[in-house]
Amino acid sequence: MGVAKAKGDEEAQPSTRVSEDELFDVLSNHRRRYAVHVMKREDAGRLEIGPMAEQIAAWENEVALSEVGYEERKRVYTALQQQHLPMMDDAGVVEFDKDRGVVEPTPALADVDLYLDVVRGKEIPWNEYYVGLSAFSLALVAGVGLDVTPFSLLPEFAWMVFIVVAFACSALAHRYYVAELELGDSEAPPELDR
Incomplete structure (x- = not known):
């Protein structure tokens, strides 16, 4: 986890900023996005890996929480414990205690108001839409100005x-x-709501 140290401070303070590269690395995997979603949705501080893994397994298998099987839950639990949560801890997004099986969000995670602006099918990206609207407005102003x-x-x-x-x-x-695409603001992750 990154630390920031002020001049003269003997004690290092946790950084509340995550670099864009680290954030994109964390969010490049659906299980890590789901973990972020669970933690932001719960807003409960410390979470045990077990319930988190069970919820993620339910989303991955598109079943109700009560229908998640042991193998499905174990597969997600193992991946979270061995790969995903340690990576998120290294990035400074969470604090992960592997021995106790608990994960806690850091201030950096609380500051992540992320949405996934995914363009599907024939949708126009918002940046292109605004450029087009600006060009149209400029033409309109020119037409009005020239009478x-x-x-x-x-x-x-x-x-x-x-x-x-x-x-x-x-x-x-x-x-x-x-708002529909922000992590932690809905029951299921945004990519599953679509």
Whole structure:
């Protein structure tokens, strides 16, 4: 886990920042994303690996928690204990006590308000959408400024309101979309809700 030491401090303080590379490494595996989701959803501090592994196994196998079998749970438990939680501990996202089988979120995990902006099928990425909306708005302003028909049919103020409303509605839609993808804010991880 990374530590930050202030000048003159004898005692190292845990870092509350995780580098982007470490964060992407942590979130590159679905089991680690599921673990983050469980910890952010529970918001309970220390968690035992057993219940975490059982919940993750239920999500992976698309079954109810009560239907998770011993082998499914054990497979996830072993992977969490030997690979995923130690990696998350090294990155500074959690504190993992392998001997006691407990994991505790760090302040760095609490600061991770992450969403997965996954583009599927024929969706347009939000950054491209906003570039297009800006280009459209610029063309609209140019048309109004040059007094070109049909832009001259409405007052300039109406076109300004139209542009502001278009951006406001887009921002609200984007915020709603992002809120659905945040880890820990729903019962199941965002990638399973779709």
